[in-house]
Amino acid sequence: MQNFSFHNPTRIIFGKGTLPKLGAEAAKAGKKALLVYGGGSIKKNGVYDAVLLSLKKSGVAVIEHPGVKPNPVLSHTREGVRKVLQNDCDLIVAAGGGSVIDEAKAIAAGARHSGDVWDFFCGKAAIKDALPLFTVLTLPATGSEMNAGCVVTNEKAAEKFSAHGAALFPRVSILDPETTMSLPRAQVANGAVDSLAHLIESYFTTSDRDVQVTDEVVHALARSVVEATGRILKDPADYNARASMMWSATLALNGLASCGYGGTSFPNHVIEHSLSALYDIAHGAGLAIVMPAWFKRHLETAGPERLAKFGAAVFGAKSAEGAITAFEEFFRKAGAPVRLSEAGIPAADIPRIADNAMGLITLWGMKLTKSEVEEILQKAK
Amino acid sequence: MQNFSFHNPTRIIFGKGTLPKLGAEAAKAGKKALLVYGGGSIKKNGVYDAVLLSLKKSGVAVIEHPGVKPNPVLSHTREGVRKVLQNDCDLIVAAGGGSVIDEAKAIAAGARHSGDVWDFFCGKAAIKDALPLFTVLTLPATGSEMNAGCVVTNEKAAEKFSAHGAALFPRVSILDPETTMSLPRAQVANGAVDSLAHLIESYFTTSDRDVQVTDEVVHALARSVVEATGRILKDPADYNARASMMWSATLALNGLASCGYGGTSFPNHVIEHSLSALYDIAHGAGLAIVMPAWFKRHLETAGPERLAKFGAAVFGAKSAEGAITAFEEFFRKAGAPVRLSEAGIPAADIPRIADNAMGLITLWGMKLTKSEVEEILQKAK
Secondary structure (H helix, E strand, O other), rough: OOEEEEEEEEEEEEEEOOOOOOHHHHHHOOOOEEEEEOOHHHOOOOHHHHHHHHHOOOOEEEEEEEOOOOOOOHHHHHHHHHHHHHOOOEEEEEEEEEHHHHHHHHHHHHOOOOOOOHHOOOOOOOOOOOOEEEEOOOOOOOOOOOOEEEEEEEEOOOOOEEOOOOOHHOEEEEEOOOHHHOOHHHHHHHHHHHHHHHHHHHHHHHHOOOOHHHHHHHHHHHHHHHHHHHHHHHOOOHHHHHHHHHHHHHHHHHHHOOOOOOOOOOOHHHHHHHHHHHHHHOOHHHHHHHHHHHHHHHHHHOOOOHHHHHHHHHHHOOOOHHHHHHHHHHHHHHOOOOOOOEEEEHHHHHHHHHHHHHHHHHHHHHOOHHHHHHHHOOOOO | OOOEEEEEEEEEEEEOOOOOHHHHHOOOOOOOOOOEEEOOOOHHOHHHHHHHHHHHHOOOEEEEEOOOOOOOEEHHHHHHHHHHHHHOOOEEEEEHHHHHHHHHHHHHHHOOOOOOOHHHOOOOOOOOOOOOOEEEEEOOOOOOOOOOEEEEEOOOOEEEEEEEOHHHOOOOOEOOOHHHOOOOOEEEEEEEHHHHHHHHHHHHHHOOOOOOHHHHHHHHHHHHHHHHHHHHHHHHOOHHHHHHHHHHHHHHHHHHHHHHOOOOHHHHHHHHHHHHHHHHHOOOHHHHHHHHHHHHHHHHOOHHHHHHHHHHHHOOOHHHHHHHHHHHHHHHHHHHOOOOOOOOHHHHHHHHEEEEEEEHHHHHHOOOHHHHHHHHHHHHO
């Protein structure tokens, strides 16, 4: 078990009917908020009205910043920074899924930075300060509501990069599972895949395989995601399954599921980022394509031990190969694509995708060559 | 799944060789520390020297408060408060196990309170402020290093009561598993029992049995405690088992293992508090006696469902009765007593113990009558 630090100061307010608590929390941080949201689903499910009402009641004025894309883009992020500066906002409220929260984080840091916000993503500057951020989560998937990272796509350069800094932890995140009841099936699938992806990266890339407590925590959360997804697909109105899914997704990337692992990296995410950057497909869908292929190569290069352990604990699989099949079956059942072809991405594009992936791999100093990325993608044809 | 809030701001620094990081962290909070510790084991295992050296290097002066008892007592706590006030200490450093940290918390709150520190324990005052607290944990058991509660015994009244308040969260807790390598076997057992006790109370008393994610987390941590204990008993120098045990014990009572449960209470702890208050036995030993008896009554009154689920997931037990047997076997194997007689407590004392327990039961408004407590204790003869 390797040394680690753990510090997660985000306050979670979880459950039915908790949205009205937003205003009083936000008011502790100031009088004027930039309200960041996406394509308008929050106007259909009542979240938008509840957020505005709660902020108004607590005397927090709102400047709106709608239109965040599913893979949030740099131009829109820069626009958010400009709005904050022009209107002298004291805080940010993000209402939506991980993309909305990620862009809100980037805006929060960008507004306290003298240079361009992309500096944080391309390694030119470190995040040292950010406006206080409050989130209302409506899509369990990315864990962004309780961590200090964010991902933004520089659409001109086709670079989907991430930035990190303790200042990005949301002050308060409100998680009401009822807001997820109306999610389209594809988003349920994407959330489940993304949560599992967060759980597997450190588990499979760790150089230290004797970290029993964290292995147990990872298995527990993965089992919970798998069971909750099954229940939600059967009955979308199953509140307890929605709630279990929502909290599992948060815990999957709040730091807990990697404590004590060593030398970890995020190869599946890095390759997926290129799929999203080049084809604008959903992060979860891209991960469902990359993961089985990556596992196949992991089995060849690292042996069956981890796959067999994870597979047995989470899916009841009998072997490492069985674990890969179980992943694929779970993704398919959830409705996610598991091959490039199923997402309409031609195999001829593999060199181009690998080329794109090398941007992030080089930036992060990861030990992964272009030909290895191609080899993985060949298994995803 | 019931509504909940989760907020745990303690920063954990975990691993080998991390003690030298204490000074720089403590120095952020002031120039003079009250150093709280116990009977001197930290002078034998090098922790005392490392703590003093680190504080000195960072310019933090130290006033010593040694002699905390395994069940920390009110008179000694009051003495600590007096020392803080007389010496104008800015912060508290606790180096030891849960008892040391608990007394340090009480001192931290007592020093910022105009009345007597016992006010917080008997319900006369709420904790609103406390001196900043830094801990160096040397005994995995109570979870006090990452939560906001503390237990102190009023030795004149024979009352072992607890106090809670967000101000009690340690700022930073340093967990070096190597400091636990020299623990006597009895303390390993007590720590394992205590950690399991923390995991079972909410799990078995919840009114909401459809909280899948938290059930999974509880099972995961319990399995980790059981496996780590077995490894430590076999090989006390097994670092990874020590580390797994230490982090499991912290997570067992940092709030995570009860998220979403409803109507929970701590009946095993309440009854055990009377054993410790009246006979000064170790908390873990008392719990090992109470738990099997409480489970037997739980089986009669609440049915086999939870016991069977927990037993299957953690011990591979085939039935609810098998789960109780597995608990007893685990406690015995670890070296803990599982009957009152094994701790030298006569059955004739049962009414007196139940009488004592009613103090806390009444204070907390728990639904447990004196005759029910006696009924449980009769099963522990």
